[in-house]
Amino acid sequence: MNGIRFFSNHLSKRHDILQTALRFTSTLVLAEHAGDKLNPITLKAVNAASNLGEISVLVAGTNITNVAEQVIAKVEQVKRVFIADHEKLKHQLPEYVAKTVETLQKQCKFDYIVAGASTFGRDVLPRVAAQFDSAPITDIIAIHSSDTFTRPIYAGNALCKVKTNAPVKFLTFRGTAFKSAKESGGNGKIEKAPESDFSFDGVEFLSEDLLKSERPDLQSAKVIVSGGRGVGSADNFKIIYELADKLKAAVGASRAAVDAGYVSNELQIGQTGKVVAPELYIAVGISGAIQHTAGMKDSKIIVAINKDPDAPIFEIADIGLKADLHKAVPELIKAL
Amino acid sequence: MRALVAVKRVIDYAIKIRVKPDKTGVIKENVQHSMNPFDEIALEEAVRLKEKQIVKEVVAVSLGSSKSQETLRTALAKGADRAIHIEVEEATAEKIEPLLVAKILRGIAETEKPDLIFLGKQAIDDDCGQTAQLLAGLLNWPQAMYASVIERESDKTFVVTREVDGGRELIRIKTPAVISADLRLNEPRYATLPNIMKAKNKPLEKKKPSDYGIEIVRQTQILE
Numbered sequence: 210m211n212g213i214r215f216f217s218n219h220l221s222k223r224h225d226i227l228q229t230a231l232r233f234t235s236t237l238v239l240a241e242h243a244g245d246k247l248n249p250i251t252l253k254a255v256n257a258a259s260n261l262g263e264i265s266v267l268v269a270g271t272n273i274t275n276v277a278e279q280v281i282a283k284v285e286q287v288k289r290v291f292i293a294d295h296e297k298l299k300h301q302l303p304e305y306v307a308k309t310v311e312t313l314q315k316q317c318k319f320d321y322i323v324a325g326a327s328t329f330g331r332d333v334l335p336r337v338a339a340q341f342d343s344a345p346i347t348d349i350i351a352i353h354s355s356d357t358f359t360r361p362i363y364a365g366n367a368l369c370k371v372k373t374n375a376p377v378k379f380l381t382f383r384g385t386a387f388k389s390a391k392e393s394g395g396n397g398k399i400e401k402a403p404e405s406d407f408s409f410d411g412v413e414f415l416s417e418d419l420l421k422s423e424r425p426d427l428q429s430a431k432v433i434v435s436g437g438r439g440v441g442s443a444d445n446f447k448i449i450y451e452l453a454d455k456l457k458a459a460v461g462a463s464r465a466a467v468d469a470g471y472v473s474n475e476l477q478i479g480q481t482g483k484v485v486a487p488e489l490y491i492a493v494g495i496s497g498a499i500q501h502t503a504g505m506k507d508s509k510i511i512v513a514i515n516k517d518p519d520a521p522i523f524e525i526a527d528i529g530l531k532a533d534l535h536k537a538v539p540e541l542i543k544a545l
Numbered sequence: 546m547r548a549l550v551a552v553k554r555v556i557d558y559a560i561k562i563r564v565k566p567d568k569t570g571v572i573k574e575n576v577q578h579s580m581n582p583f584d585e586i587a588l589e590e591a592v593r594l595k596e597k598q599i600v601k602e603v604v605a606v607s608l609g610s611s612k613s614q615e616t617l618r619t620a621l622a623k624g625a626d627r628a629i630h631i632e633v634e635e636a637t638a639e640k641i642e643p644l645l646v647a648k649i650l651r652g653i654a655e656t657e658k659p660d661l662i663f664l665g666k667q668a669i670d671d672d673c674g675q676t677a678q679l680l681a682g683l684l685n686w687p688q689a690m691y692a693s694v695i696e697r698e699s700d701k702t703f704v705v706t707r708e709v710d711g712g713r714e715l716i717r718i719k720t721p722a723v724i725s726a727d728l729r730l731n732e733p734r735y736a737t738l739p740n741i742m743k744a745k746n747k748p749l750e751k752k753k754p755s756d757y758g759i760e761i762v763r764q765t766q767i768l769e
């Protein structure tokens with residue numbers, strides 16, 4: 210997976226070459242936000258997209274003038290900010306956001322429509338792409354040229370370089386593979402997005418149950434402590450939380466720990482959970498199945514604590530400790 | 546109510562894949578294949594809805610080489626009533642991208658008129674996670690992606706719990722709708738031997754992409 214680091218290191222050089230070639234191309238970034246807060250993955254998408262021509266951002270929702278003017282318009286590289294404010298967009302359901310993007314695209318004819326590879330981006334982007342007969346490319350980790358990208362396949366066990374000739378290029382970028390755009394220095398022009406037809410009534414938002422936590426967000430945390438089946442029970446998981454508190458870390462989990470009911474699924478890291486790349490990843494009682502390592506193997510330093518010396522996690526760990534986690538973790542907490 | 550379930554034959558999840566020396570793809574010959582795990586979950590959900598007598602008929606669909614018929618037989622053994630195989634040459638199968646699958650599924654939806662179309666949230670080989678959303682977009686149907694609970698509310702509405710980044714979200718969808726299955730939706734059953742035997746006699750219809758007016762031309766070229 211060295212490839213990922215190689216490509217992102219070279220982005221800045223590529224940037225100049227691409228900028229010349231892409232002077233007349235335009236890119237729409239779909240902003241992901243909650244009220245006044247911009248999801249950090251949008252900054253990554255803006256930065257990745259800055260390699261692909263002049264950037265406009267679409268903000269869809271209700272009461273979004275503030276986040277659009279105070280936050281998004283000031284992001285470096287952002288030239289235009291389109292505001293779509295409508296009651297139907299309140300919960301940013303993909304059906305309505307897609308409709309907004311479709312209407313805007315018919316008017317502005319962007320060359321690229323991009324977003325972060327989050328639930329929001331994955332929901333909306335392909336739905337719009339279908340309207341423009343374009344095959345999307347999801348979860349991009351490197352940009353080689355205006356039409357060539359690298360994305361992981363087979364749970365990150367292979368990298369696939371693809372070239373697209375889709376009429377409109379719909380792309381999602383994996384947040385961990387790109388740096389964030391600066392939140393200052395931009396001076397985006399605010400515009401109203403064209404009115405869309407929101408008569409579609411096939412879907413309705415009912416409620417949400419979001420995990421509230423004092424801990425740092427899993428996907429932007431510098432340190433993550435993760436527990437697996439080896440932790441043994443939901444009760445035992447509190448040593449993971451304690452260690453995380455000491456390190457000001459986010460808490461993650463393997464699928465086994467989620468399925469066993471130790472923690473809720475938002476904490477799952479892996480091929481079908483979240484993909485993370487912190488400075489330090491501590492895997493406690495995790496065997497290291499490929500479905501899990503797909504979500505964390507780009508971490509800078511990986512520490513594994515496991516009593517099974519043959520656990521595959523030790524193959525990718527920088528520091529491995531063969532020990533009973535119920536002894537080692539409390540000792541570690543004490544030492545900190 | 547009729548449910549359509551799209552299933553894909555992929556390299557088994559437990560296999561450690563190997564990239565071909567010439568970097569044109571991964572080695573698939575003599576490698577254990579099975580039904581994409583998310584599709585098994587999607588299928589299980591459709592079969593459970595049938596057992597609850599909410600759904601009358603479950604139709605399994607797969608697009609791929611002749612080997613995809615094994616996957617469809619598995620689907621029949623697990624409770625699908627009949628199957629449709631969109632057959633393509635092995636070499637063509639390599640060129641299939643989600644947009645083409647979605648277009649063919651739209652064609653099938655137009656003839657079969659399902660109320661619900663179930664798919665897995667992603668295939669574990671290409672990891673695209675696009676087909677369900679593309680299909681919903683093509684049909685202009687509501688989409689309930691990453692479903693972890695599906696409950697019928699009325700004849701035409703379902704309440705779906707979705708697994709989203711920050712937690713869970715509940716939405717109400719009107720049929721016809723496209724649903725993609727997340728891992729926690731259910732625990733798929735094993736096919737029993739008697740059911741595997743019975744599946745051999747269940748109808749399996751063969752079709753070609755051209756039957757739905759689709760030509761296999763992909764927009765994305767794999768370089769390496």
